[in-house]
Amino acid sequence: MNDISIAPSPKPSPKPTLRTPTTLDPAISLSGVNLSLGYAAARVHILKDIELNIGRGEAIGLVGPSGSGKTTLLMVLAGLERADTGSITVAGSDLRRLDEDALARFRGRNVGIVFQSFHLIPTMTALENVAVPLELAGAADAAARAQAELAKVGLAERLHHYPAQLSGGEQQRVALARALAPNPAILVADEPTGNLDETTGRSVIKLLFAGHVERGTTLILVTHDTALAKRCGRIVRLRSGRIEGEERGTA
């Protein structure tokens, strides 16, 4: 923040507590966002006039039919895909104004991502997979922190296993530990239980929500599971690239 107040305040205002949920301070603000991808006849207008504000610490369930643009919307707000029009402010950064290097730094500091298919680095152990983003963020104690994060997701006994030596549920827990380890402002999860059986999926979701609640991380969860979406404070429905509507969840 570069705000300089001219009038002296009577007393110094307390430093804002990190990641306190408040809708007055949106974590994510999208306005007039449009995005087309592909070339010539294959060009598709994917996101259409998206207006979306998400408060710090909110949990949003993003739902909609397959092909409605959910993944693309996540990629845009994670700074992995650039929109053609509109403004995108995430965790205080105007993403349009960042070049590729700045976007990479922005993601490293602010965004944790969990994919349906885990996306772990196969040649690295669980511990190394979780330590990498911490090292990139300049953490001096990356290995110790990675170990603590893996213990939190119940994998203290699997630190030196490679992804191929882990079950799907265990791999997704490593991916979740990796996403949460740098304490990102925003956690985006794209159908994180899509490749897991129901019981395993439930344990991953429990950990996902625990991470969101304990750290105050803003959560955007894409899911086909309506019951799961309802556990979020707010459900946003996409259809054919447009926000079709919103409803309150039960959280």
Ligand SMILES: Nc1ncnc2c1ncn2[C@@H]1O[C@H](COP(=O)(O)OP(=O)(O)O)[C@@H](O)[C@H]1O
């Ligand atoms: N790189 C791309 N080039 C062209 N079309 C794409 C590309 N990525 C996605 N699409 C199309 O955009 C639409 C939305 O895709 P996506 O965001 O993956 O939807 P969802 O996650 O809701 O299933 C789909 O019709 C898909 O085929």
Ligand SMILES: [Mg+2]
């Ligand atoms: Mg998708």
